[in-house]
Amino acid sequence: MLEETIRVILSVLPFLLDGLWQTFKISLIAIVIGSILGAVLGIARSFRIPGLTGLIGLYLHLFRGSPFLVQLYVFYFVLPELGIPLLQFDSFTAALVALSLYTASYVTEIVNGAILAVPRGQEEAARALGMTKLQAMRYIVLPQALKLTVPPMSGVYVVIIKGTSILSVIGITELTRQGEVAILRTPGSILLIYAVVAALYFLYCYPVLRFTDWAEKRIGGVKVKLEN
């Protein structure tokens, strides 16, 4: 029994590790693109430009108000229907675009929240010294806000890693998908393979989670609602 278990684990592990590597890559790409986009939108939102603030708010509501699975289906099935060549996504592009925009919706709120958490007097003092609005943001507000974003950002990182598992439904060969393929090969050990998959996710997420908890105690940080 034990020998059999070890044999199955050893035979599927190379594929699962390859899946973990894909999960790692996809989550990293999404978090980088999502963070850049989210930072831009979060800063833009804090300037309270009429019209733009409303648009960003609409984007946040749309992406926070619907499940990621629905968003993924919309990007994969609906957008290519529009007939615009740029939106003719293949599954990998659709997955990356959907996950990046989903990430950015969190980052936008975090960055915006961190900027709001910096005392107003800081900006006012900078303006009184003759700085422009942009200079005050660049040299005074952002450096102080940056530290506050660390705990919630690493929390979002965990959410995104876990979110990549949903990409398996449109056939991206990440960890969950590799697990499903491994089950097709050794149908007798469904539970065992999913347990190994869970262990691999745990291996990747747990250090980030511990860092989040540690950073929260150290820095405090902005209260932003996080999704599991």
Place this chain on the structure above:
Amino acid sequence: MDFIASFYNFRVVADYLPVFAQGLWATIWISAVCLVLSLGFGVLLAGMRMSSNGLLWRPAAAYTQFIRATPLLIQIYLVYYGLPLLFGGVAFLDETMSGVVALTLHTTPYMAEIIRAGIESVNRGQHEAATALGMTRFQKMLLVILPQAFANVIPALLGQTAVLIKDTSLLSIIAVFELMSAGVMLMSERIMPNESFLTVAVCYLLIYAVMLVVSNVAQNRLGGAYRMR
């Protein structure tokens, strides 16, 4: 007009209206059942985590970390394929019940963390006053501490409930019939992605809007320490 009809055909959606209504209802009642169960178990788990007895708080902490560090989809698979094994290979729970079990197992630790924050936010004087009135530990918790704890964290609990409602969409993957499955069904029968998935998206956004209104009312009435957004 032709463009609209080819982009989003209302007649087809009207044909499938009963299917969507059934899915929406399933999403609502599954969420409600999971919410009640996870709140109940959440109080227990919070109590275990706050205990000074290592036999209580260590398993509770390990369970919490496992749930937080693995994807919900994998947890659903583990429950769906694992539960029958526990009962000797007999699948005595259907997909929907497995889904409810998985979602409850998933949501409980998040609720417990919020409830724990709520219990810790209750002023020490309340504990002392209740003790001075001669209440037992159980009375103190049930009558004095927990009501205030819940009132303090209602916005956070509502936020987690919104997450729970969105998470039910993943149950469509193990063939539970809910809102998402209704869209997938239209898709597989008619191959009309716009009508299928945009309708589902709008339904979820409607639920989200209702949750936002409820959350605003709760915040204005209670003025709790935590906020949904």
